[in-house]
Every structure is written in structure tokens, then in C-alpha cells.
Amino acid sequence: MTDGSDLLERRLSREDLLKLAVATGGAGLLAGRSSIADAARSQLAAENGRLQVLDWAGYGNDGGQAMFAQYVKKYPKNKPQFTVMANEADALAKMRAGLKPDVFRPYVGWVKYFATSGLVQPWDPKLIPNFKNLNPFMVKAGQYGGKQYGIPADWGFDAILYRRDKVKPKQNSWDLLWDPRYKGKIAWYDDPVEMLVVAGYYFGVKDPYNQSDAELKKSQKFLISKKHLVRTIWSSETDMDNAFASGDIWIAYAWPNDWVQMKAKKLPVVYMHPKEKPIAWVGMLMVGKGSPRYHLAHAYADAWSSTKSAKWLEDNYGYGHANIKARPASSDLLRALNLTNPKAVTEPNAHLDRDVPRRALYAKLWQQVKAS
Amino acid sequence: MAQAVGAQERPGRRLRARLDVTTPSLLGLPVAWLVAFFLVPIAIVAAYSLDALSLDPGKHPLTLQAWHDFVHSSVYLGLFWKSVKMSLIVSAIVVVLAYPLAYYLALSGTKRKYVLLLMLIAPFLTSYLLRVLAWKVLLGDNGPINTLLSTTGVRSADHPLTLIDTRFAVMLVLGYVWLPFVALPIFVSLESLDRRLLEAASDLGASRLQSFRRITLPLSFPGVLAAFLFVFIPTMGEFVTPSLVGGASGYMYGNQIVDLFGTGFPDWQTGSVLAIFLLAVVAVLTAVFARFLQPGEAKAI
Numbered sequence: 157m158t159d160g161s162d163l164l165e166r167r168l169s170r171e172d173l174l175k176l177a178v179a180t181g182g183a184g185l186l187a188g189r190s191s192i193a194d195a196a197r198s199q200l201a202a203e204n205g206r207l208q209v210l211d212w213a214g215y216g217n218d219g220g221q222a223m224f225a226q227y228v229k230k231y232p233k234n235k236p237q238f239t240v241m242a243n244e245a246d247a248l249a250k251m252r253a254g255l256k257p258d259v260f261r262p263y264v265g266w267v268k269y270f271a272t273s274g275l276v277q278p279w280d281p282k283l284i285p286n287f288k289n290l291n292p293f294m295v296k297a298g299q300y301g302g303k304q305y306g307i308p309a310d311w312g313f314d315a316i317l318y319r320r321d322k323v324k325p326k327q328n329s330w331d332l333l334w335d336p337r338y339k340g341k342i343a344w345y346d347d348p349v350e351m352l353v354v355a356g357y358y359f360g361v362k363d364p365y366n367q368s369d370a371e372l373k374k375s376q377k378f379l380i381s382k383k384h385l386v387r388t389i390w391s392s393e394t395d396m397d398n399a400f401a402s403g404d405i406w407i408a409y410a411w412p413n414d415w416v417q418m419k420a421k422k423l424p425v426v427y428m429h430p431k432e433k434p435i436a437w438v439g440m441l442m443v444g445k446g447s448p449r450y451h452l453a454h455a456y457a458d459a460w461s462s463t464k465s466a467k468w469l470e471d472n473y474g475y476g477h478a479n480i481k482a483r484p485a486s487s488d489l490l491r492a493l494n495l496t497n498p499k500a501v502t503e504p505n506a507h508l509d510r511d512v513p514r515r516a517l518y519a520k521l522w523q524q525v526k527a528s
Numbered sequence: 529m530a531q532a533v534g535a536q537e538r539p540g541r542r543l544r545a546r547l548d549v550t551t552p553s554l555l556g557l558p559v560a561w562l563v564a565f566f567l568v569p570i571a572i573v574a575a576y577s578l579d580a581l582s583l584d585p586g587k588h589p590l591t592l593q594a595w596h597d598f599v600h601s602s603v604y605l606g607l608f609w610k611s612v613k614m615s616l617i618v619s620a621i622v623v624v625l626a627y628p629l630a631y632y633l634a635l636s637g638t639k640r641k642y643v644l645l646l647m648l649i650a651p652f653l654t655s656y657l658l659r660v661l662a663w664k665v666l667l668g669d670n671g672p673i674n675t676l677l678s679t680t681g682v683r684s685a686d687h688p689l690t691l692i693d694t695r696f697a698v699m700l701v702l703g704y705v706w707l708p709f710v711a712l713p714i715f716v717s718l719e720s721l722d723r724r725l726l727e728a729a730s731d732l733g734a735s736r737l738q739s740f741r742r743i744t745l746p747l748s749f750p751g752v753l754a755a756f757l758f759v760f761i762p763t764m765g766e767f768v769t770p771s772l773v774g775g776a777s778g779y780m781y782g783n784q785i786v787d788l789f790g791t792g793f794p795d796w797q798t799g800s801v802l803a804i805f806l807l808a809v810v811a812v813l814t815a816v817f818a819r820f821l822q823p824g825e826a827k828a829i
Contacts, residue, residue: 242790249794252583274585340690344776348793387693388775404669404692519793526776527607527784 203449206237207456210247210260213240213394214473222468227459234452242391245348245519251275251444258447259456261309264297264438265349265365265509271300277445278303283454286461290478293499294438297508306440307457308478310469311501312493314350315434317400317410320424330358330430334382338407343399345409346391346526348519349512350435354409355379357432357507365512376521380528389526412493416474427492436501437509438478476500570807577800594797604784604802611764611781614695618702619710619760623752625703626710630751633711634718635744645715649708656705660772663701667691667773693775701769706762710755717751718744753820761810781806 207227214220216238221228228235239255241247244262251257252275262270270276281287281304287295290308298306316332318325322341325332333342333354344351349365355375356364367375387405390396397417399405408414415427441460443453459465466482469475476493484490494500502508512518575581577595579588598604629648633641651659665671669688677683691697721744729739767782774780781802788799 245793246790249583249790249796252794383776386776387690389779399693402668402670516793516795520795520798523784523787523795524601524603526779526787527603 203234203452205234205449207231207234207449207452208239208256208258208444209236209456210239210241210250210255210257212243212261213392215261216240222472223465224456224459226462226465227456230459231452231455234449236456243347248273248275256446257444258449258453259441259443261439261441262306263509264294264306264308264440265511267298267306267440268300268511269515270442271303271305275445276305276442277447278305279307279441279443279457280304280454281307283451284458284461286458286463286479289463289481290461291480291498293502294478297438298440306438306442307461309439309441309460310473310475310477311436311438312412312475313434313436313501313506314345314354314409314411315430316428317408317414317418318426318428319406320426322406325428328428328431330354330432332407332428332430333409334385335407336385339385340387341404341406342386343396343405343408344386344389346389348522349515351379351409351525352376352518352522353435357435360432364507365510366514372517372521376525379525383525383528412474412476412489414474415492416489433504434506435509436506438501470495570804573800573803576796577804579797583794583796594801598798598801598805607779607784608781608805611766614699614702614780615760615763615766618699618706618763619756621699622703622707622710622759623714623756626707626755627714627752630711630714630718631744634715634721648711652708657768657772659705660701660769663697663704664692664773667697667700692773693778695774695778697773697775698766698770698778698780701773702759702763702766705769706759709758713751713754713758714748715751717748717754721747750820753817757814757817761813764810765806 209216211220215223216236218238224236236259239250239257241250241260244266247260247262248270251260284307287307294308294311295304298304298308316330318332323332323338325335332338333344335342352367352372352375353364355378356367356371359371359374359378361367361371361375388396388399390399390408393411393414396405396408396410397414400408400410400414400418401421401423410427412427415425418425441457443450443457447453461479463479463481466477466479467484469477470482470484470489471486474489474493476495480498483495490496494505497505500506572581579591579594582588632638633644633648638644666673668674669690669692671692673691674683674685674688677689678685683689725743725747726739729743734742765782765785766780767786770778770780770783771786774783785799785802785806788795788802
């Protein structure tokens with residue numbers, strides 16, 4: 157429940173007032189400013205309860221509090237309540253099974269899928285003051301059909317992390333992930349798509365995200381033939397980090413955060429930029445269709461988009477942030493992520509993750525790789 | 529006389545009438561529980577396997593396609609067979625290890641047998657997850673076992689034994705976790721053994737080995753079988769232990785079901801097929817072995 161004094165303390169932007177006036181059939185405008193405020197109060201009063209957020213581990217109250225601290229400060233009675241998603245497929249399964257998050261955060265390759273799924277609705281960027289500071293290329297990547305379905309947030313790469321003191325790559329290539337010299341010391345990433353895409357890039361297929369049946373068969377067969385070299389196929393980043401830190405694995409399909417974590421543990425690590433180019437991704441905040449907390453969701457996205465949150469993310473998680481004003485304290489990270497390049501996530505620097513038309517088939521083939 | 533008979537019958541009728549009400553009322557709750565939380569969910573999963581229910585919106589015609597794909601998939605059936613083999617090995621080894629333990633506790637005549645029994649199940653006072661994670665530490669490349677091997681010169685520190693993230697690790701941890709569950713039914717069957725049979729055998733000149741082979745073992749067989757099934761059935765569908773200590777090679781059938789329902793691109797139809805198939809195999813196994821669990825049958829063995 158939300159009490160009246162709390163509502164009065166909330167600041168409404170001019171745009172909010174106009175929107176609310178329209179929503180109430182113009183009655184507010186006719187009746188004067190105090191009536192508009194009344195309408196606003198009733199609109200906000202309707203948005204009560206805790207904001208339901210479906211997000212990855214580490215982005216809720218388990219370490220990611222700084223990302224939404226401004227939101228919590230402003231809306232203490234509507235604190236976010238988190239459900240953890242293992243990945244987008246897991247989020248999809250949860251939502252299809254009835255979970256109705258107000259906000260969730262898939263990555264850029266899923267924008268089209270979710271935009272056409274009937275599970276999400278477009279954002280209204282006018283309700284997000286920090287939207288103007290977001291990288292225009294990434295903003296565009298969050299659009300579908302001219303509407304803003306994804307608010308770009310964190311971004312980074314999928315590449316290879318390895319121990320410099322233990323591993324001597326023959327070349328900077330994805331092939332380190334199946335180098336027989338390091339059998340039992342390699343970790344792959346458990347994702348319905350990405351390992352097949354990596355195999356596709358390795359073979360130089362025309363479109364690794366939309367491989368033909370023959371190409372997919374070849375990629376799958378190749379991964380099955382190399383699986384015996386792999387120690388673990390990680391789905392939990394924490395598990396992988398622990399295995400890497402303990403020395404159980406020396407080579408891993410990894411994210412920039414893992415490089416930051418291992419460096420913090422004083423391990424001699426390299427985050428390789430393979431010659432086939434890394435895969436890049438951009439996190440996209442999405443708002444659930446029919447969300448009863450639509451405006452609160454926007455406030456949450458605004459907190460995530462602030463320069464303060466963005467800098468915290470870069471400094472602590474080692475990812476880039478779509479807010480172009482944010483800069484990390486570490487010059488190493490600035491260089492590694494190519495943060496000054498507004499198009500670091502795309503050609504010629506990296507392959508940006510994209511829609512996979514036959515995602516279900518990719519997933520089925522990947523499951524078979526794991527089961528083989 | 530007739531009155532006396534009638535007077536005697538009345539309490540009997542009342543008793544029957546009471547029984548008629550008592551039995552359904554006693555059975556009602558457990559039956560309702562079973563229907564609501566066992567049969568209905570199974571029916572729902574079966575409906576998903578036929579696409580009668582689906583995560584995808586819209587109408588779906590009934591189809592056996594997922595069943596057809598499963599039956600013709602060497603990958604899924606291969607994984608199932610791999611899991612069966614792992615479960616069989618774990619169950620057999622654990623039964624062999626647990627039997628002498630239960631035998632000692634039940635037949636040695638020690639006064640402290642219940643204390644020892646309590647010690648056996650003492651690890652269960654801690655969390656399952658904690659115990660499995662403890663193994664993860666023990667079996668790590670830089671864990672105590674490999675450290676011991678390298679400090680004693682048995683193994684080079686640069687080439688530690690790969691113990692974790694293997695099928696061996698999965699079977700070891702499953703065996704450890706299930707050992708008390710195996711020991712208890714064997715202990716109970718040995719505890720209830722009629723000692724006079726052993727005395728008679730001894731009086732008739734049977735050696736201790738002969739007594740064991742011809743009396744103790746056959747009469748404890750139902751307990752052994754129950755213990756075996758106690759391990760075999762749940763480990764076939766196990767997914768937590770393999771996901772924690774199994775790595776890529778310890779991946780089991782249960783992990784595939786979890787992935788199909790969750791972290792893979794959701795394919796509840798195939799996941800349901802795998803789940804129903806596992807359930808059917810377990811049901812058949814239970815039905816086949818159930819006859820050996822009857823006391824009368826045991827005596828006939």
C-alpha cells in the first residue's frame with residue numbers, strides 16, 4: 157500500500173503531468189493544476205506494490221544494489237523484488253509459465269524475439285530522463301518496428317580468458333577452446349546458441365546466427381568431437397570463476413567481468429581478442445506487457461541509466477555501460493573494452509549478438525552436444 | 529435366545545458402520561494428496577509430451593512427434609543408458625559396502641549398535657548441498673587429496689589427478705550420500721532375523737559361512753533389494769550432484785530434463801517425454817521387484 161504523504165513527495169515531471177492529463181481525458185487540464193496533481197496521485201497510487209524484476213544473478217540484492225539505489229531512495233515503498241534468471245531461455249520459460257515481471261533484462265539478440273512474443277511492451281523514452289545519455293547505436297539496437305523495446309544497459313564481450321602462466325596459445329583464436337594440449341582444463345559456456353555460433357565463426361560460415369542445416373550439422377558434429385577436451389560447461393558465472401580461481405580450469409569462454417575478478421585475485425590472466433573477433437552483447441531492459449507498474453519500471457530503468465550507476469557497473473563488474481558519459485577508473489578496462497569507441501560492439505571490432513531465426517533448433521542441437 | 533443373538537449382533541453392525549465411515553475418512557486425505565500432487569502433475573506432464581498443453585500460445589493438435597524423435601534419438605537413449613549404468617554401479621557398490629556394516633550393527637550383539645547407527649546417519653544432520661560442496665573442495669585439483677599426492681611425490685603438482693568434474697566424482701558423491709539409506713533397510717531386515725534359525729543351523733553342523741549363505745543372506749534379501757532400489761531409482765533421475773561435481777562428462781539424464789524445462793530454449797514437450805519415460809521405467813522396475821519385497825516370497829527364495 158502507498159500512503160498519501162509518500163505520493164505527495166514524489167516529483168512529477170512536466171511530461172508526466174501532460175501524460176496523466178491525457179490519460180484522464182483532459183479533465184485535469186480543465187480543472188486546473190491541482191486537479192492534475194490529483195490525477196497524478198491517483199495514477200501513481202494505482203502503481204503500488206513492489207516492482208517485480210527478473211534479472212541475472214548479481215544484479216539484485218546480491219551485489220547489484222548500486223544500480224538501482226536511486227530508485228529505492230525515491231520509491232522506498234516500491235522496492236524491487238527479484239527473481240533470478242539463468243539466461244533468456246530460462247526467463248522465457250518462467251514468463252510462459254506465468255511469471256509476470258515488470259522489468260527483465262535479456263540481451264540484444266533477443267530483442268526481436270521478445271518484441272514479437274506478446275510478453276513485452278515498448279518503453280516511453282520520454283519518461284526516462286537519462287535516456288539522452290545512452291549510446292545511440294545501442295539505443296537503435298533496442299528498437300523493433302520503430303519502437304523502443306529495449307533500454308540498453310550493460311555491454312561487453314564473449315571471448316576467451318586464459319592463464320598466462322599455464323597456457324601458450326598458438327594464435328589468438330577461438331580454437332584455444334578445443335586445444336588438445338589443455339585437455340581437462342577448458343570451460344565452455346552453456347548457452348543454447350553461442351557455442352554453435354562460435355563454431356560457425358571458426359568455420360567462417362556466412363551467417364553463424366542463421367546457419368544452414370548442413371552448416372549446423374557440421375558445427376554440432378565438431379563440438380561433439382571436441383567435448384571430451386572440456387572439463388566443464390558452465391551456466392553459473394560464479395561456479396566458473398571459482399573453478400578458474402582454484403586452478404581447476406585455465407581456459408574459459410568468459411565475460412569481461414571474469415577477467416576483472418581474476419585480476420582482483422592476482423591471477424596472471426589474459427582476456428584474448430580472437431582473430432575471428434569476439435561476440436558482443438548489450439543488455440536490454442524490457443518492460444512486461446500489461447505491467448501494473450509501468451511508470452515505476454521507467455523510474456527503475458532511469459536509475460540503471462544514470463551516469464553514477466553506469467560508472468559503478470564499469471568499475472565493479474568490468475562491463476561497459478550504454479551511458480556514454482560514464483568512464484571507469486581503470487585505464488586497463490577502458491582499453492580492453494575499447495570504451496571510447498561508440499561502436500565497439502560491432503564491426504570491425506566485434507560481432508554483435510543478433511536475432512536467431514531458428515533458435516529452437518540451435519537449442520535442440522546444443523542440448524544434444526551436452527548429452528553426447 | 530433369539531434376543532441374545534440379536535443383542536450380540538448389534539455391536540458388530542455398529543462397528544461395521546463405524547468402519548465404513550472411518551476407512552474413507554482416514555484414506556481420503558492421503559488419496560486426495562496423491563491425486564493432487566502426484567497423479568494430476570503426471571497427467572499434466574504427459575499432456576505436455578503430446579503437445580496437448582504447451583508453453584507456446586495458440587492451439588496445438590495432439591502429436592506423438594516428440595515421442596517419435598525420442599525413440600529414434602541415439603543421443604537421448606544413449607544418455608539414459610549412461611545414467612542407468614552409473615546408477616547401477618553406484619547402487620551395487622553401495623550395497624556391497626553397506627551390507628557388512630549393517631550386518632555388524634544388527635548381529636554382532638554390541639550394546640552400542642544404536643549409537644553406531646546414529647553415527648552412521650550423523651552426516652544427515654548437515655545440509656545435502658554442504659556435503660556435496662565439501663566433496664568439491666576435497667576433489668579439486670588443488671584440494672587436500674591432490675596436495676597429499678603431490679607432497680608425497682606420488683603425483684606431480686603440475687599434473688594433478690582430475691577427480692572433480694568427472695563421472696567418478698558423481699558416482700563417489702552419490703555413493704557417499706546414499707550409503708545410510710542403503711544400510712538402514714538391510715539393518716532392519718537383519719535385525720528381524722529369527723536367531724533360532726542360526727542356532728539350529730549351528731546345532732546341525734553348518735559352518736558360519738554356510739549359515740550366512742543359506743539363512744542370513746536369503747532372509748535379508750528383501751532388505752538388500754529394497755536398499756538397492758532406494759538408491760537406484762532416485763539416482764537415475766539425479767541432477768543436483770552431477771551439476772555440482774560432474775562437469776561435462778558427468779552430465780546425466782536428469783540434467784537433460786532440467787535443461788529442457790529451464791535453461792535451454794524451453795522445450796517442455798521433449799522434457800516431458802524424457803520425464804515420462806523415466807517414470808515409466810521406474811514404475812516397471814518397481815512392479816517387477818515388488819514381488820521380491822513380499823515377506824512370503826522372501827522365505828521362498
